[in-house]
Amino acid sequence: MAKYGLGFAVALLVFALDQFVKWLVTGPLGVNFIGASHYLLPFFQFTYTENNGISLGLLNATNPVGRWMLVGLTSAIAIGVAIWIGKEQNRTDKIALGMVLGGALGNILDRALHGYVTDFADLHFGDFRPFLIFNVGDAAISIGVVILLLRAFLTRKEHSQSSGAEENIEHA
Numbered sequence: 001m002a003k004y005g006l007g008f009a010v011a012l013l014v015f016a017l018d019q020f021v022k023w024l025v026t027g028p029l030g031v032n033f034i035g036a037s038h039y040l041l042p043f044f045q046f047t048y049t050e051n052n053g054i055s056l057g058l059l060n061a062t063n064p065v066g067r068w069m070l071v072g073l074t075s076a077i078a079i080g081v082a083i084w085i086g087k088e089q090n091r092t093d094k095i096a097l098g099m100v101l102g103g104a105l106g107n108i109l110d111r112a113l114h115g116y117v118t119d120f121a122d123l124h125f126g127d128f129r130p131f132l133i134f135n136v137g138d139a140a141i142s143i144g145v146v147i148l149l150l151r152a153f154l155t156r157k158e159h160s161q162s163s164g165a166e167e168n169i170e171h172a
Contacts, residue, residue, distance in 0.1 A: 007094040008098065011085075011099075018135060021136045022106075022118050031048045037122075043125055048120055049119045049133045050116035051118075052067075052116045067111060070111060074111070077104065078101055078104045081097055085098065085101065090151070095144075096148045097148070098144075103144070107137045107141075117135065119135050
């Protein structure tokens with residue numbers, strides 16, 4: 001079970017933070033209906049929205065069948081990520097996978113309880129929004145995936161460079 005420890009600890013932390021911030025924004029701050037906003041900075045505010053789909057509003061599930069199909073699909077992906085955590089040897093990858101798992105679990109819980117995922121983080125520069133409105137879980141998933149991709153590309157590059165150097169030494 002120790003092989004899961006770091007990844008699952010990160011997942012639990014991300015899940016708890018995601019749920020706490022959603023509660024804070026929709027409860028005490030009162031940003032809990034479509035169109036509600038709470039300004040924090042000139043370029044960042046909380047704006048309530050309900051995401052019935054997955055990333056970028058894809059696979060929109062506005063009926064119960066679609067909702068539970070998305071819960072099932074994202075749960076299957078989360079199980080796959082959890083298994084991957086146990087097989088992964090690299091500490092950085094375990095952390096990144098934990099971020100993905102924790103964010104996914106937070107969004108799965110939202111969808112199961114409410115039928116949609118609560119999003120509220122609204123980063124903007126004037127009218128320009130580089131991202132759709134998101135939540136802590138979405139951010140953790142995105143950051144985790146970027147870390148995994150960077151590690152995959154950088155490790156492959158380092159490995160091919162070191163392999164090439166070893167081959168040159170052998171042929172000398």
